[in-house]
Amino acid sequence: MAIFNASERVIECKLVYYGPGRCGKTTNLERIFQAGKKYTQSEMVSINTKGDRTLFFDFLPMGLGKIRGCDIKLQLYTVPGQSRYSSTRKLVLKNVDGLVFVADSLELRRKANMLSLKDLQKNLAEQNMSIFKIPLVIQYNKRDLSNSGIPILPVEVMEKDLNSKLKVPSFEASAFKGHGVAETFKKVIQLTLLHLNKELKWAQ
Numbered sequence: 001m002a003i004f005n006a007s008e009r010v011i012e013c014k015l016v017y018y019g020p021g022r023c024g025k026t027t028n029l030e031r032i033f034q035a036g037k038k039y040t041q042s043e044m045v046s047i048n049t050k051g052d053r054t055l056f057f058d059f060l061p062m063g064l065g066k067i068r069g070c071d072i073k074l075q076l077y078t079v080p081g082q083s084r085y086s087s088t089r090k091l092v093l094k095n096v097d098g099l100v101f102v103a104d105s106l107e108l109r110r111k112a113n114m115l116s117l118k119d120l121q122k123n124l125a126e127q128n129m130s131i132f133k134i135p136l137v138i139q140y141n142k143r144d145l146s147n148s149g150i151p152i153l154p155v156e157v158m159e160k161d162l163n164s165k166l167k168v169p170s171f172e173a174s175a176f177k178g179h180g181v182a183e184t185f186k187k188v189i190q191l192t193l194l195h196l197n198k199e200l201k202w203a204q
Contacts, residue, residue, distance in 0.1 A: 002097050002196055004070070011070045013192055014095055017078045018120050019102035020112040024141035025078040027175035028102060032076065032185055067197060074189065090123050098135040098192030100184055102175075103162055105142040107151040114161055135191035136168045139184045144174035 003012040017025040066072070079089040101120065103113045121131040140158050155172060163170055169187050173180025 002199075003095075009070045010073050011067055011196070012073045012075055013097040013196065014075045014077065015098045015100070015188060015192065016092060016096045017076070017100045017102055018089070018093075018116070020104055020109060020116040021080070023102045023104040023109070023113075023116075024139075024173075024175040025102045028100070028139070028141075028173075028181055028184070029076055029078055031175060031178055031181045035182070067193065068200060072193065086119070086123075089119070090126070093120075093123050094127065096124075096129075096134070097196065098188045099137070100188050101136065101138045101162070102141050103138060103158055105140055105145065105152040105158065107153050110153055110157075110161065113158070117162055132166065135188060135195045136166065137184055137188045137191065138163055138166070138168055138170040139173045139175075139180065140170060141173045141175050141180075143172045144177050144179070 002014070004010075005012060017028055019025050077092050079092045099120070101117060103117075124131050124134065140155055142152065143155075145152050159170065169191070171180045171184045171187070173184060175181055
């Protein structure tokens with residue numbers, strides 16, 4: 001649940017980029033951070049782990065409007081995707097308001113994508129949250145590799161694997177080249193703010 005800072009009249013929303021190791025979560029956040037530096041109130045903090053990283057920073061974009069007379073501050077996080085960092089993922093997911101699941105388009109990562117999505121569902125359930133109710137967007141990353149000779153999964157297969165039951169918005173992307181990053185980010189913000197507005201109305 002978002003945090004209300006009464007003294008500053010700010011509502012803080014937590015957005016988490018989730019997915020298997022090396023799928024492009026870090027690259028997404030680095031792109032967003034570079035593109036929106038004027039809206040950041042802090043430096044990007046990186047906690048290095050072997051083969052993956054946890055990143056986070058605050059983001060205060062203009063033009064989002066206000067909710068109940070309050071400005072919106074976004075806190076963006078990634079989680080380490082490798083299985084041995086399960087406890088870190090659970091900690092980062094605590095009180096999450098919106099999620100982007102970054103799936104790796106490489107054929108050899110098909111199973112890793114599905115396992116990571118199941119892990120996300122399980123970790124949310126442990127916090128009494130439903131993957132079917134939380135604002136969620138899926139990003140099919142590394143689509144630029146389709147012309148490289150490296151086997152990648154058709155989007156139709158990834159939709160069937162990951163989104164046939166969820167039926168959430170999804171985007172093709174190349175975080176490395178910057179394609180699809182902004183579209184994914186804008187959609188998860190939109191869904192999160194709509195969800196937050198409803199929650200606040202129910203709380204009244």
